[in-house]
Amino acid sequence: MFDTVLIANRGEIACRVIRTVRDMGLRSVAVYSDADADAPHVALADTAVRLGPAVAAESYLNIDRVIAAALASGAGAIHPGYGFLSENATFARACEDAGIVFIGPPTDAIEGMGDKITARATVEARDVPTVPGISRPGLTDAELIAGVTGTDGGAGVEFPVLIKPSAGGGGKGMHVVASPDDLADTLVGARREAASSFGDDTLFIEHFVDTPRHIEVQVMADAHGNVVHLGERECSLQRRHQKVIEEAPSALLDEETRARIGEAACDAARSCGYRGAGTVEFIVSAKRPDLFFFMEMNTRLQVEHPVTELVTGLDLVELQIRVAQGEPLPVSQGDITLTGHAIEARVYAEDPSAGFLPTGGTVTSLRWPTAPGIRVDTGIRAGQVIGSDYDPMLAKVIASGHDRAEAIGRLDAALAGTLLSGLGSDAGEGTNIDFSRYLLADDAVRDGALDTGLLDRIVGDYSVPAMPAEALVVAALTLQDTARDSAHRSGRHGAWAAVDGWRAGADHAPFRSRVAVPGTGPSDLELSGTTDLTLSVRPVDPETTAPPAVMAQVLAVAADGEDTVRVLTVASGDGHPAASRRWTSRTVPDGAGQAVAVSGPDGTWVVRPLGLDRDAADAAGGEDDVLSPMPGTVVAVRVTDGDTVTAGQPLVVLEAMKMEHALTAAHDGIVHLSCATGDKVGAGTVLATVPAALPATVPA
Known part of the structure; x- marks a missing residue:
């Protein structure tokens, strides 16, 4: 059906897809923004087309420009990778209208599963279990609060609850709320994040399962009615609902539960007429591993797909392309076996010692590990500038072994030998590499006693390791x-x-x-x-x-x-x-x-x-200054110039690498603003100044 594939993405996933495209004897086309003109994925492809400026809305998210690039380059198909337009039904429909094959599911499946409220109703019709919650479309904040608390006459939802955006994924806009008193304020921020990330501020709320584990099942379906699952992945080690370390298979499930959850995932795929690669995500109580609940379905390739590839021996991108060409799946459920264990660490441009704030800069030196059982998916090079326009994930380091202990040991050694400098003042300070090793060394992680709150419980004990x-x-x-x-x-x-x-x-x-x-x-x-x-x-x-x-x-x-x-x-x-x-x-x-x-x-x-006369450190602003900790965009100013503020009061909300960060006053005083909503600022920029309030004069 096609001999040329355009990859509508960037970074490590673009490089990963290009390699399979070329291995299959097909021609590859890369697209790039001005910020990525010299990026590795551009050099790796057979040809490349410029989309526009660095701003994603004018480049990677611009549907018209991506379609035009495909037509101009002779691409008969588009692989969207993940993120950006990968779960955008409008984009899939635009591909169809232009006569271009979209390497992904049908538009109806994207729409049905992309809206989590609709998805719950769809899979419930196939008897796939779902978490109790409020998921009617179009509810206002007041209606959500009434439904959760039961003041609308309903049964309500047991706290703690989880606010989730109906559109999108990746943990954006998701918030755990422990008390009804905090619900109203949290809904406001969640709506803003959802609107900013997905262009849709629709929210729903569900019960937050006690000691939850995040387990997802990889499914693959073709146009001939065949649906198979390729086992599950454990994704419970996450921060702010963003996965950090993933592995396959899960240490929690026995063979009976593995078969049941796999069949439930296939039923979810059948419920929406799915085609291609997809992932069905479940929440499982660590205390009751035999009970699992459908959370959502991601209608795309997942970041963590390499661990599934390593334990099944299958190339998921190749399967995607063959299904898109109309071929039947080359494997049946009985052909799929899980061999050994695989575990993956995402490498982020962020500083764990500073609350995981995004970092950036020029990659001055780079060396990825090479050893038996190690795979690295990356899309950066030495000399490349890492800015704040895109997601902070730089690469994935994946290890496989005969069993879980060997895979973890190999991943730890691989991370220990990874050199990536230039993003912070010290090696490791500008990335989460050392923090990932800290996680892997934790006794609960080693024992497989995981849940989605584990990382947050132990992060406070982390410190930058001293040089031996x-x-x-x-x-x-x-x-x-x-x-x-x-x-x-x-x-x-x-x-x-x-x-x-x-x-x-x-x-x-x-x-x-x-x-x-x-x-x-x-x-x-x-x-x-x-x-x-x-x-x-x-x-x-x-x-x-x-x-x-x-x-x-x-x-x-x-x-x-x-x-x-x-x-x-x-x-x-x-x-x-x-x-x-x-x-x-x-x-x-x-x-x-x-x-x-x-x-x-x-x-x-x-x-x-x-230099022998160099000072210990450079001064970085006065003690009264509120500085931008990283490059980003001011998305909200919570105060007015001249307001009297108190210590800890939010002043400015900064968005960088798709995350929001509230900057607060260090002490009581009168605020003087140096920024406005919409400003793009660099690291160290003074956003506001709060001179400390002077003590009142006491009369003699």
Whole structure:
């Protein structure tokens, strides 16, 4: 039916779809905004078409421009990926009107399942169990409140409840409400988020299941009446209803329940005449795993589809394309088996140590893991600018193994060796990589005792991991090597090429360098010795604590491509050497200079050399200033210039990477605004100032 496929998306999913398109012998067409002109998905495709400016509404979400790009490039089909237009019935219909195959379900299925209120009624007709709630279309906030509390004469809904937008997905606009007193205010924010994200502010409310687990089932259907499920995925590790780590299969379900929930998912697909790849999401009580309730159906490929591919051995994108070409499914339910275990971590541009605020910047260095059982789906490259126009997800690191423990171990090791710098002041600070390792190390996660509230319960104990002593020794050695090489390249020789402070008539002084130590701050390093080493660390800021002095022995040094491999031991507190461990290091770009990336079993860190006279930190606004923590758009101003405000009062609401963030007053005072609704602001921009209120004068 077609030999050319346009991928109406960007980033890692565009790259992933393009690879299968090319493997099938088809021609691929990429589309891009001005912000993505040099992005990897553009270079990977056979040809590419510009859509427009960076703003998604004028590029990736502009239906007319996407259709025009398909027609101009000769594409007979469009794969929407996920997000953007993937569940947009108007777009699917526009493809049909233009004679272009939409690689997705029929328009009626998108409309029926895209509206969660309609979806509940549709699947209930097939006896698929649903969560109790209020889901009539067109209800106002007052009517929703009356229905939930029972003041309209109905039975009401037991608290806590979950507010959900009828359109869209990805956790946007979803809020848990524990008390009726909080319902009205939360509905206001949920409607605004739903309207902003999906262009539809319709909401419904359902009971929030106690200790819920989020389990979803992958289904595939063709145009010949065949519907199969490809097993389930556990997606309970999530924040703000946004999945962080997913795995297949779930550790909760037994074989009987797995078969029942799979058949229920197939019934949900049959209820709407589904075709193609889809995911039926269920809520399951951790206390009663035999009970499950339909939540929604995502009428598209899911972010987490790789874990299903790894345990089934099937390429879901290939199946999508073959179904779109009119072929029957090449597998029946009896052919599908789940082998081993797979687990995936999403890599986000966000700072877990600062409340998961989105980050951004230029990717200065990048190294993805390569090891048995590891797959990386990514769409970024070194030198690429990560802005605030799109979702903050950068990549997915996926691991598979014979069992769950092996898969988790492989994923942890893969994340430990991932190098992605430039998005924060320290390695890991600009991404959630270290936080994902923190989750994987949690006892409940290791035991499979999951629920959707687990992440929120343990996040408060997370802190940026300190750089271990061995890694600091390796960094100092690499800095010493770099300084020596630089001296030789400059033409200096002998004593003039030394980097250890040599002077006539005196012993060699130690190598010294001032660096920014991740997790600690600016420190002075002093390295003595060649094989048996002594490293002392002194903090530049006397109020901070430096890592302890270290005695180490280098056992072996080797080269491995760009990396220098060192095996060393560090003396323990009782004087006995610890076990030797392998570390790698390399110099990486850092703005106008060079930094050192160190990787080992404990993680990856980037150490940045500083001038010997550089201050510990740059000032970033006065204590009375309310600063934008990241690039974004001001979507609401909650106060008027000159208002008297109190500590903790919301002042400005900022939207960045599809998330809203309320910025509050640090103390009581009179607010002076420096922004307005609709303003686009950069990180560190002063949005408001609240001078601290002076104490009242007491008469003598």
